[in-house]
Amino acid sequence: MTIATIGAFCIGEFPEAVAVMLFYQIGEVLQDYAVDKSKESIKSLLNIKPDYANVKRNNEIIKVNPEEVSVGENIIVKPGERIPLDGIVIEGNSMLDTSALTGESVPRTAKIEDKVLSGCINQNGLLVIKVTKEFKESTVNKMLELVQNASEKKAKTEKFITKFAKIYTPVVVLVAVILAVVPTLIWGNFTQWLYRALSFLVVSCPCALVISIPLGFFGGIGKCAKSGVLIKGGNYLEALSKTNTLVFDKTGTLTEGVFEVQSVNPINISKEELLKLVAHAESYSNHPISNSIKKAYAKEINNSIISNIQELAGFGIEATIEGKNILVGNEKLMLQKNIKFVKSTEVGTVLYVAINKEYAGTILISDKIKDNTKQALKSLKEHYITKTVMLTGDKKEIAENIARELEIDEVYSELLPDEKVKKIEELLKQKESNKSLAFVGDGINDSPALAVSDIGIAMGKLGQDAAIEAADVVIMTDELSKIETAIKIAKKTKLIVKENIIFSIAVKIAILILTAFGISNMWQAVFADVGVSLLAVINVALGTFLKATKCRIGDVS
Amino acid sequence: MKRDIIKIIIALILFVISLTISFNPAWINTVMYVISYIIVRIRNCNKSH
Numbered sequence: 001m002t003i004a005t006i007g008a009f010c011i012g013e014f015p016e017a018v019a020v021m022l023f024y025q026i027g028e029v030l031q032d033y034a035v036d037k038s039k040e041s042i043k044s045l046l047n048i049k050p051d052y053a054n055v056k057r058n059n060e061i062i063k064v065n066p067e068e069v070s071v072g073e074n075i076i077v078k079p080g081e082r083i084p085l086d087g088i089v090i091e092g093n094s095m096l097d098t099s100a101l102t103g104e105s106v107p108r109t110a111k112i113e114d115k116v117l118s119g120c121i122n123q124n125g126l127l128v129i130k131v132t133k134e135f136k137e138s139t140v141n142k143m144l145e146l147v148q149n150a151s152e153k154k155a156k157t158e159k160f161i162t163k164f165a166k167i168y169t170p171v172v173v174l175v176a177v178i179l180a181v182v183p184t185l186i187w188g189n190f191t192q193w194l195y196r197a198l199s200f201l202v203v204s205c206p207c208a209l210v211i212s213i214p215l216g217f218f219g220g221i222g223k224c225a226k227s228g229v230l231i232k233g234g235n236y237l238e239a240l241s242k243t244n245t246l247v248f249d250k251t252g253t254l255t256e257g258v259f260e261v262q263s264v265n266p267i268n269i270s271k272e273e274l275l276k277l278v279a280h281a282e283s284y285s286n287h288p289i290s291n292s293i294k295k296a297y298a299k300e301i302n303n304s305i306i307s308n309i310q311e312l313a314g315f316g317i318e319a320t321i322e323g324k325n326i327l328v329g330n331e332k333l334m335l336q337k338n339i340k341f342v343k344s345t346e347v348g349t350v351l352y353v354a355i356n357k358e359y360a361g362t363i364l365i366s367d368k369i370k371d372n373t374k375q376a377l378k379s380l381k382e383h384y385i386t387k388t389v390m391l392t393g394d395k396k397e398i399a400e401n402i403a404r405e406l407e408i409d410e411v412y413s414e415l416l417p418d419e420k421v422k423k424i425e426e427l428l429k430q431k432e433s434n435k436s437l438a439f440v441g442d443g444i445n446d447s448p449a450l451a452v453s454d455i456g457i458a459m460g461k462l463g464q465d466a467a468i469e470a471a472d473v474v475i476m477t478d479e480l481s482k483i484e485t486a487i488k489i490a491k492k493t494k495l496i497v498k499e500n501i502i503f504s505i506a507v508k509i510a511i512l513i514l515t516a517f518g519i520s521n522m523w524q525a526v527f528a529d530v531g532v533s534l535l536a537v538i539n540v541a542l543g544t545f546l547k548a549t550k551c552r553i554g555d556v557s
Numbered sequence: 558m559k560r561d562i563i564k565i566i567i568a569l570i571l572f573v574i575s576l577t578i579s580f581n582p583a584w585i586n587t588v589m590y591v592i593s594y595i596i597v598r599i600r601n602c603n604k605s606h
Contacts, residue, residue, distance in 0.1 A: 005594070005598075009591075014575075014586070014587060014590035014591070014594075015572070015575075015576055015590065017590070017594060018568075018572050018590050018593045018597075019572070021594055021598055022568055022569060022572055022593065024597075025561075025568075025597045026565060026569075029558070029561055029562060032561070033558070036558070
């Protein structure tokens with residue numbers, strides 16, 4: 001562009017030279033504005049960074065940088081202040097505004113022993129919080145890091161255009177030089193051929209593509225952020241637009257993950273004693289099943305009687321409680337440990353318990369399908385998804401029961417975490433090459449599956465750090481309907497990018513042909529370059545920024 | 558951003574004036590084009606630096 005405008009000046013075509021540079025600058029300003037808007041949307045997700053922490057040291061309250069607070073220290077959060085670090089409430093109760101993290105406008109209650117996350121705003125009561133994570137490891141910092149890295153991962157189209165521009169520009173300059181020199185040597189009239197060469201140079205400038213494509217993806221990421229969906233890069237947004245297979249984890253994703261103990265069936269032991277031993281064995285686990293047992297036990301856990309806790313992924317837990325060896329888990333655990341047991345016929349999650357290798361009974365726990373799941377899946381299948389699959393470590397009967405209710409196409413049950421990964425690999429081989437498979441999960445055991453699929457979508461329960469880190473897309477709330485929102489935005493973004501590519505190239509080719517025949521002049525060339533760039537930027541702005549408000553929570557149906 | 562917009566507006570005004578009015582002597586038009594060009598070109602250079 002610089003060569004073209006200086007050349008135009010040299011041959012006395014001042015208006016054209018200024019017009020090219022001027023309209024190009026207008027395009028750039030519009031682009032900057034659009035990028036700023038998008039950054040604002042992403043930053044609104046990030047408007048969660050706490051500036052200070054009130055830490056209690058030597059009976060004094062000191063205002064310090066959150067990074068200077070250590071694990072185990074007590075911090076005080078006054079009404080209206082942002083919680084600076086993750087922790088557990090040890091004094092006071094209050095309502096927390098979690099909207100900056102989850103997009104959820106209804107405040108949550110925080111009382112003693114509740115886990116609270118950094119970034120939330122304390123609305124009314126004074127809270128004393130025992131810090132459980134350093135700032136570096138806190139939810140707020142992890143979210144900031146994820147978002148800041150989002151724009152660095154480029155989509156395939158974006159990468160192609162960057163590479164294309166690098167090769168294309170020198171080639172075009174060379175062709176322009178040839179166009180100015182060779183015909184002059186044959187037919188003379190250098191000024192006329194230089195004018196045509198300069199027009200050619202202006203038309204061929206790939207500004208429209210180089211500016212509008214990254215801007216399109218960036219806009220899409222920003223729009224998703226506004227709707228409470230964090231996309232970790234343009235490449236994932238592009239993959240999301242091609243998604244036609246959704247694979248779900250069951251617990252915590254399709255179901256509430258809030259289990260309740262339905263019945264305790266002891267053998268040669270009292271109900272209370274069985275529940276006590278199991279609650280102590282499960283005391284270190286945060287799995288929803290463990291939480292339901294602790295809730296049913298409803299007494300304080302005595303840590304001094306617990307030792308040798310071992311989590312057996314996909315099987316259960318082994319621990320020593322009051323000197324007794326306790327095994328709590330599924331049928332597989334009993335079979336693996338050669339314990340004779342009576343198979344339960346009850347529908348639900350059955351925990352088998354063995355004390356000192358002797359079968360001691362079962363505990364029946366059941367889960368509930370999330371309220372919005374059925375509607376969200378139905379809508380996804382109507383609009384974007386051709387196949388839904390459920391993978392679960394749970395029993396076949398429970399899995400099939402839930403799948404039937406949710407009209408899920410394929411169910412694979414009783415899977416260990418590594419078997420889930422193998423199943424996803426199989427499904428990846430079966431899918432069409434130009435389509436994507438997304439896995440939706442939430443637990444730590446879902447991390448490998450999230451990593452191996454084309455796109456890993458984590459239900460951001462904001463606490464399951466491993467899942468959030470392994471995922472490519474994080475739904476900040478627990479709403480499955482947000483997946484549809486994200487796919488919708490991804491498809492719209494892809495459409496805008498395609499429109500810009502086709503429109504820019506078509507106009508440029510047309511004007512190039514006209515220029516070669518001497519039919520068009522520099523003004524048409526200016527339109528083909530900066531005019532098209534401007535229109536492409538406006539197209540992105542119209543598609544992603546101006547309509548952004550329409551895609552807020554709950555608006556996509 | 559505001560400064561950039563002001564610069565572009567000034568350049569645009571100069572450009573439109575010199576495009577619509579033929580001054581006598583003609584070099585006034587040329588100077589206006591050159592100033593307009595320099596204003597936007599400097600913005601471009603600053604940005605790339």
